[in-house]
Amino acid sequence: MRKTTAVASVIGMSALALVGCSSAAVTPESCGRVANTSPTLLSAFEVSDQVGTPPTASFPKPFVAASPEHMDVVTGSGAVIESLDQAVYFDLTLFDGVTGVAVPFTGYTDEDWRVSNLGALIAEVPGLEDAFLCASEGSRVVAALGAEGGSEALSMSAMQATGQLIDPAHTIAVVDINRVLPASADGSPVYNAGHGMPSVIRTPAGVPGVTVPRGAAPSETRTQTLLKGDGDELGADEVFIGQILTVQWDTGRVVSSTWADEALQVSPVENLPEDVRGAVIGATAGSQVMTVVPDADHGALVYVIDILGTSDMPAM
Structure with a gap:
């Protein structure tokens, strides 16, 4: 029987938990x-x-x-x-x-x-x-x-x-x-049947962690919607407002994280990395999207993207 050990990536947290029941509204x-x-x-x-x-x-x-x-x-x-x-x-x-x-x-x-x-x-x-x-x-x-x-x-x-x-x-x-806008994606969970893809779990505050399966990365880009928001669709000529976590497939190492940097990203879609841009255009505000992008060394980068808002207004 094949072992299914996995590498977990945690963003500034000692433990991860699935998001549970909601608390009372904050005033x-x-x-x-x-x-x-x-x-x-x-x-x-x-x-x-x-x-x-x-x-x-x-x-x-x-x-x-x-x-x-x-x-x-x-x-x-x-x-x-x-x-x-x-x-x-x-x-x-x-x-x-x-x-x-x-x-x-x-x-x-x-x-x-x-x-x-x-x-x-x-x-x-x-x-x-x-x-x-x-x-x-x-x-x-x-x-x-x-x-x-x-x-x-x-x-x-x-x-x-x-x-x-x-x-x-x-x-x-x-x-x-x-x-x-919320600090993390607040859409409804989406069931994904794809095998061989990383899994994402979130702290009660919505901070994601990635579990990368042992084995080869996909040979072509694969994208999944993990949470489906009910906000406006993000257009190619609009402003992206959200969080981006990037993890290396082979090691589970965090390459970059707006969460860890406390640097929520507000920028025109055209200024996003090409791999991220392709995953978020057409997604709705409130959604969380994961995209796995293979590299030339048969590895991959895993992006977990929270789309918190869209705007055609100027950023400041």
Whole structure:
């Protein structure tokens, strides 16, 4: 009888478990949301409360904040941002705390929302971290960036957009959180009868691990849908939002992982590796897809791809 030992690949976890029953829905409060971190300073900032429309604001000038602060103007009832591993569609306007001039970054239509990997956005604008974390879809949040809450990249973006420089200590952001994407694929399981293919198991948080069967890799590319989402199909000319795990067939070694790097990928489909691009075009948001791509040395790379969202909007 042939042995069927396998090599398991684990992403930053000591053990893997199949996803089980769901827990209670997360709310901003249960997530640890603090609705107002500065009851004295930002309370003097008055802003319109119509989420999805360009904000108008009045406040004493000059406005200055030494450290980041935020205040929830409207609390939405949608999904909650539980970690920086998620992506968010949002609108953003910055206000100059000295002149009161508004610096809009988006056009406030569903065709002009920005979509961002939150980890990447916070790296560019660290003063917005507490404003986003544990906030809910449908919210409008006011945030003072604080002296260290901006970056050179943000200043350059503002200069390109409006011709104005930004001093973070005098900058107030108004953020509308239009849509919150999940951190992992949430589609329905799909039965696959194919033999000789790797198996994928997931932690309760949705992080995948790959078990590679002993034996030769497939001689041609094979792709399976593991979870079938009910979102929009990803088009070739759109923006891919998701997670990608790459494992070497022969060793089970992780070659790359957006999960381990905490670097959720938000990029045009055309910029994805060719092997990944072929697997995700036409797949639906919420799906998890596995594709095995043979190489010239009779080995293969195994890609596990979570398609969390699609967009024809610009990334930020």
